[in-house]
Amino acid sequence: MKFTEEHEWLRVEGDEVVVGITIHAAEQLGDVVFVELPEEGTTVSKDDEVVVIESVKAASDILAPIDGEITEVNGALTDNPSMVNDDPQGEAWFFKLKVSDASQMDEFMDEAGYQAFIG
Amino acid sequence: MSDLNRTPLFDLHVELGAKMVPFAGYEMPVQYPLGVMKEHQHTRDAAGLFDVSHMGQVILSGQSWQAVATAFETLVPMDVLGLGDGRQRYGLFTNDAGGIEDDLMFARRGDDLFVVVNAACKTADIARMKAALEPEITVTALTDRALIAVQGPGAEAAVSAMDAAAADMTFMHVRDLTLDGIAVWASRSGYTGEDGYEISVPDAQAEALTRKLLAQDGVEAIGLGARDSLRLEAGLCLYGHDIDATTNPVEGALNWAVQKVRRRDGDRAGGFPGAEAVMAAFENGAARKRVGLLPEGRAPMREGVAIFDADAGGTQVGTVTSGGFGPTFGGPVAMGYVATEHSKTGTPLWGEVRGKRLPLTIAKLPFVAANFKR
Numbered sequence: 001m002k003f004t005e006e007h008e009w010l011r012v013e014g015d016e017v018v019v020g021i022t023i024h025a026a027e028q029l030g031d032v033v034f035v036e037l038p039e040e041g042t043t044v045s046k047d048d049e050v051v052v053i054e055s056v057k058a059a060s061d062i063l064a065p066i067d068g069e070i071t072e073v074n075g076a077l078t079d080n081p082s083m084v085n086d087d088p089q090g091e092a093w094f095f096k097l098k099v100s101d102a103s104q105m106d107e108f109m110d111e112a113g114y115q116a117f118i119g
Numbered sequence: 120m121s122d123l124n125r126t127p128l129f130d131l132h133v134e135l136g137a138k139m140v141p142f143a144g145y146e147m148p149v150q151y152p153l154g155v156m157k158e159h160q161h162t163r164d165a166a167g168l169f170d171v172s173h174m175g176q177v178i179l180s181g182q183s184w185q186a187v188a189t190a191f192e193t194l195v196p197m198d199v200l201g202l203g204d205g206r207q208r209y210g211l212f213t214n215d216a217g218g219i220e221d222d223l224m225f226a227r228r229g230d231d232l233f234v235v236v237n238a239a240c241k242t243a244d245i246a247r248m249k250a251a252l253e254p255e256i257t258v259t260a261l262t263d264r265a266l267i268a269v270q271g272p273g274a275e276a277a278v279s280a281m282d283a284a285a286a287d288m289t290f291m292h293v294r295d296l297t298l299d300g301i302a303v304w305a306s307r308s309g310y311t312g313e314d315g316y317e318i319s320v321p322d323a324q325a326e327a328l329t330r331k332l333l334a335q336d337g338v339e340a341i342g343l344g345a346r347d348s349l350r351l352e353a354g355l356c357l358y359g360h361d362i363d364a365t366t367n368p369v370e371g372a373l374n375w376a377v378q379k380v381r382r383r384d385g386d387r388a389g390g391f392p393g394a395e396a397v398m399a400a401f402e403n404g405a406a407r408k409r410v411g412l413l414p415e416g417r418a419p420m421r422e423g424v425a426i427f428d429a430d431a432g433g434t435q436v437g438t439v440t441s442g443g444f445g446p447t448f449g450g451p452v453a454m455g456y457v458a459t460e461h462s463k464t465g466t467p468l469w470g471e472v473r474g475k476r477l478p479l480t481i482a483k484l485p486f487v488a489a490n491f492k493r
């Protein structure tokens with residue numbers, strides 16, 4: 001698993017990556033009450049706002065970590081947003097992305113690096 | 120955060136694992152480890168304890184109850200003189216334009232009036248009372264008392280376990296209690312839509328009392344986050360958001376709070392700041408009204424969301440003033456102001472969230488029925 005400074009995790013599955021938010025991010029957000037997912041088939045660029053997530057406190061955007069095409073979204077989150085608090089690094093993935101340029105993955109942190117990043 | 124005030128319960132909040140945030144000049148607990156959603160639901164199911172010591176507590180005293188009540192009626196459009204001993208009422212300070220300077224609770228304690236005002240307004244409120252009422256009336260800010268709310272269906276059992284007389288109180292009554300040896304002033308009221316008490320206690324005994332209350336069955340410490348979602352579901356106004364100096368009581372849908380005796384043709388009509396404007400609003404209606412707003416989808420509509428009369432184009436007819444997720448309601452809930460012609464329950468309108476018009480309906484308040492002990 002790779003981690004971004006935006007508190008997302010990426011797991012490589014063939015030529016796709018699965019994207020979600022970290023346990024740390026979910027804790028910071030508090031109880032999640034709403035998730036708006038992108039359309040499958042959307043082409044996105046790094047840092048595009050692709051997911052809206054609202055907790056009891058506030059709305060936040062999840063950015064596309066790399067360029068690619070959204071191949072699948074986790075529709076279960078729409079009906080059950082609290083999954084993001086229950087299992088952020090497992091069941092509560094947000095979307096799968098077909099990677100345009102795998103080299104964009106190189107800048108991301110490994111688990112140890114991320115743990116050091118969040119202190 | 121060194122310039123912020125702390126309540127006498129600060130150390131206890133930290134010990135309980137609260138996340139402390141700045142609020143109205145105080146460091147206050149926004150949530151505890153339980154989290155906002157569970158804290159909210161716990162209050163509806165059992166009992167929640169809230170530190171509201173940041174609020175202003177003031178005693179007005181004078182020659183007689185008549186003198187105190189008559190004087191206070193010059194500042195609020197409420198029936199104060201008719202308040203029985205040991206009774207409490209909701210009130211509003213108005214300005215010369217009929218706008219609301221603060222909302223408050225006032226109670227008769229013998230010949231004195233006990234007033235509780237919002238933290239963010241307390242300095243101005245105390246100055247207003249002193250300027251208008253002294254020297255005939257003595258205005259004393261009680262800076263050495265904490266205020267603790269215990270709210271929820273389990274509140275009666277928790278408080279009456281410490282003084283059985285608590286169970287005899289009904290909604291909006293006040294009296295002295297002795298809770299495990301600690302003398303307090305209690306009111307059977309609160310701001311969550313639930314049954315419960317607000318307990319005024321000397322600072323020196325606040326922490327000991329709070330520990331005893333938290334030791335009662337089913338009582339959990341609850342932060343400001345859940346306090347906000349509880350009062351929103353209950354349809355209660357947050358001052359500075361849902362009502363402010365530019366909204367009059369009729370616009371704010373607080374007509375019920377202005378008793379007939381203070382309205383036109385009442386025995387003590389007018390005589391408060393902005394009386395003409397307020398009475399004109401009663402007679403002519405207001406151009407806008409505070410209403411409940413029920414978003415159709417799951418997306419919360421928060422403060423500032425613009426409300427339109429069409430799903431595209433059209434005209435802005437209102438604005439959300441409070442909104443979020445209602446944990447007990449089980450979906451997003453909001454309140455705000457809309458033009459009166461769109462304020463009828465059931466009217467379909469649209470809120471613009473992140474550039475998209477999402478459907479909503481004008482809804483009756485409260486979203487969750489009140490559970491008071493009448």
